[in-house]
Amino acid sequence: xxxxxxxxxxxxxxxxxxxxxxxxxxxxxxxxxxxxxxxxxxxxxxxxxxxxxxxxxxxxxxxxxxxxxxxxxxxxxxxxxxxxxxxxxxxxxxxxxxxxxxxxxxxxxxxxxxxxxxxxxxxxxxxxxxxxxxxxxxxx
Amino acid sequence: xxxxxxxxxxxxxxxxxxxxxxxxxxxxxxxxxxxxxxxxxxxxxxxxxxxxxxxxxxxxxxxxxxxxxxxxxxxxxxxxxxxxxxxxxxxxxxxxxxxxxxxx
Numbered sequence: 001x002x003x004x005x006x007x008x009x010x011x012x013x014x015x016x017x018x019x020x021x022x023x024x025x026x027x028x029x030x031x032x033x034x035x036x037x038x039x040x041x042x043x044x045x046x047x048x049x050x051x052x053x054x055x056x057x058x059x060x061x062x063x064x065x066x067x068x069x070x071x072x073x074x075x076x077x078x079x080x081x082x083x084x085x086x087x088x089x090x091x092x093x094x095x096x097x098x099x100x101x102x103x104x105x106x107x108x109x110x111x112x113x114x115x116x117x118x119x120x121x122x123x124x125x126x127x128x129x130x131x132x133x134x135x136x137x138x139x140x
Numbered sequence: 141x142x143x144x145x146x147x148x149x150x151x152x153x154x155x156x157x158x159x160x161x162x163x164x165x166x167x168x169x170x171x172x173x174x175x176x177x178x179x180x181x182x183x184x185x186x187x188x189x190x191x192x193x194x195x196x197x198x199x200x201x202x203x204x205x206x207x208x209x210x211x212x213x214x215x216x217x218x219x220x221x222x223x224x225x226x227x228x229x230x231x232x233x234x235x236x237x238x239x240x241x242x243x244x
Contacts, residue, residue: 004156008182011149015193020206024185027210032178032217039171039221043228058166065162072154076147081195099207102200111204118211125215132222 005029019096149190156183170224170234174217181213 005028012021103111160179167173185206192202228234 004179005182008156008186011152011186012189015149015189017189017193017203020189020203023207023210027214028178028182031214035217035221036171036175039225042225043171043234061162061165065158065165069154069158073151076150076154081146098200099203102204114204114208118208121212122215125219128219129222132219132226 005033019099146190146194149194150187153183153186153190156180156186168236170227170236170239171221173236174220174224178213178217181209185209 005024009021009024009029012018012024103115106112157180160176160183163176163179164173167176188202188206188209192200196202224234227239231238
């Protein structure tokens with residue numbers, strides 16, 4: 001999983017989105033993977049008495065998944081995307097300056113409202129984690 | 141664009157999405173299911189960035205969607221792991237079938 005996340009970051013680098021690649025590495029590889037590894041350590045003792053995955057279900061799901069992957073890739077290969085004419089629209093460079101300016105602009109294509117909403121969501125997640133993790137003393 | 145073409149990036153994202161879906165549908169371990177969800181969100185991010193930078197390079201909307209998805213995925217993973225550890229302390233199990241506390 002770590003290598004697949006790093007591979008996604010490499011794809012962003014390839015598409016010349018350096019800021020996105022940095023965010024991907026910091027948030028996923030630095031944050032989420034560490035959290036998941038910690039939780040695996042904390043719940044390690046439960047791993048042995050888990051039941052084995054059911055074979056026929058894995059088989060059915062695997063066949064379905066392979067089938068749909070082949071179908072989607074086949075239709076993608078047959079579909080011809082209209083590549084843009086690069087002389088008509090100037091490509092915007094996805095550097096940090098442009099992203100930050102558009103994040104906080106209040107004009108037509110600004111993203112100030114979802115930015116604030118997402119900050120509220122992060123605060124809510126923080127409080128929710130504290131509330132879940134705290135030990136509530138039940139009064140007898 | 142020489143090197144990797146657009147189709148190949150989208151095919152990689154398709155494969156990643158269906159690997160995540162396979163993991164989500166077959167496993168009973170809650171942490172594994174969470175990792176599968178993260179894989180699916182990642183493939184959606186690749187799609188957004190690929191479509192934005194190759195088909196509509198004049199705008200940056202896909203980049204913003206990707207940033208918001210990464211933020212929400214981080215928050216979701218934190219809350220989900222908090223819930224999982226809490227359930228583990230209560231039930232001594234991370235099997236998804238053992239969690240029927242809310243079932244009436």
